[in-house]
Amino acid sequence: MTGSDGASTGGRKLEANTSHGGDLEVTYIIGTYPSLTTTFIDREVEALLRRGADLRIVSIRRPHSGLSPAQRDLQVRVSYLLPPNKGELLIAHLRWLLRRPATMLTTLAYLLTRRQRNGSRLRTLLHFSTGVYAAHRVRDRARAHIHAHFVDRAATVAYVAARLLGTTYSVTAHANDIYLRPVMLREKIGNATFAATCTEYNRRHLVTVVGDGIGRKVTRIYHGLDLRAYQPNGNRPAGVPMIVSVGQLKEKKGLRYLLEACGVLAERGLDLRCDIIGDGPLRAELDDLIVRLGLSGRVSLLGPLPHPDVIDRYRTSHLFVLPCIVAADGDRDGIPNAILEAMAMALPVISTPISGIPEVVRDGETGFLVPPGDVGALADTVQRVLKDPELRARVAAAGRRLVTEEFDIGRNVDRLVTAFETRG
Secondary structure, three states: OOOOOOOOOOOOOOOOOOOOOOOOEEEEEEEEOOOOOOHHHHHHHHHHHHOOOEEEEEEEEOOOOOOOHHHHHHHOOEEEOOOOOHHHHHHHHHHHHHHOHHHHHHHHHHHHOOOOOOOHHHHHHHHHHHHHHHHHHOHHHOOOEEEEEOOOHHHHHHHHHHHHHOOOEEEEEOOHHHHOOOOOHHHHHHOOOOEEEOOHHHHHHHHHHHOHHHHOOEEEOOOOEOHHHOOOOOOOOOOOOEEEEEOOOOHHHOHHHHHHHHHHHHHOOOOOEEEEEEOOOOHHHHHHHHHHOOOEOOEEEEEOOOHHHHHHHHHHOOEEEOOOOOOOOOOOOOOOHHHHHHHHOOOOEEEOOOOOHHHOOOEOOOEEEOOOOOHHHHHHHHHHHHOOHHHHHHHHHHHHHHHHHHOEHHHHHHHHHHHHHOOO
16 A cells, blocks of 8 residues: 555554544545545544444445555445446435435435536536435435545535435545535535534635635544554664655656756765655656656655555655645645654655645744745755754654644544534
């Protein structure tokens, strides 16, 4: 499993703790689950199960990539909507049309008459149908609150299912679902009991989009780490400085600028190595850039790795770099989970002041920030940090302390459980 989005339990048995959330009954609806890029949801699910929550997970689609052993354990709990059983799909629509005709038809009319982008109404119609199917599949849990991860198709499906079942629903908004061609944000949040999002930057943006009235429903709940899995050993190996980066090979991660900065540093005569963990659509382009910059043997694209191996890379590296940008289509990160992981491992971090990153990477205090796309500034900062072990140690300790105080999974899931329990 790639480490770009967090750790798993690594096969640990989930022991129930019913002190907070033991009477909670929730159905999660997620677009594709589990997957290599949503391990932050894994941690949330595992924490809820440890609290004794009665949790069912419904995924719209099946994952297309390999899963870790811990994710395969979680997958036993997941039921999938697509592809549907055609007979059961027909029965679902007939069932709700006969039992709750007014609710079904007014919900469909409401969704199709909202302002949407070109082509979105057809997708909304398909998501409505999926929501009807979801309501049929979880009809034995009509009292359960429904929670959608991502305010995209999952939120539409959750809204339809909740309407038909006569229950409540909520959403968690993340990054690309907010900034990359969002559909009906105001309606999805307005009809929810609350909307959580993973950064203060996101919260403020959503309040601006939906207005102050609906915006009062939006609350910031950071993703958390199970800090038991992140134990730095306090020692970095001597020898050639090692940079590590973890993330999908997408434009928003800014990895081409990391490669170009490595090229600048090589020209300056600085001996270093850089490993990039993850996969994505820019793999071939980045491979070509490594060759053109003469960095073969210095920079390696390792592809996805099992998460224990990613943690080992944090332990044996001297610096973590992820120079995020806002992509041409508006896509951007919230707070990349890999940044939190590196900080939890007492590894100094260099990134950019994009989106929610400055909420955790405080320049010169818990990490270092450079202007996005500024190769010279990135190269200068990498060189300065690698040449100053005392600076690295001070900033790394402060970063570890911040993550421990603000991003512990137990503390942040407690906030989520409180939101579930006090829903209106």
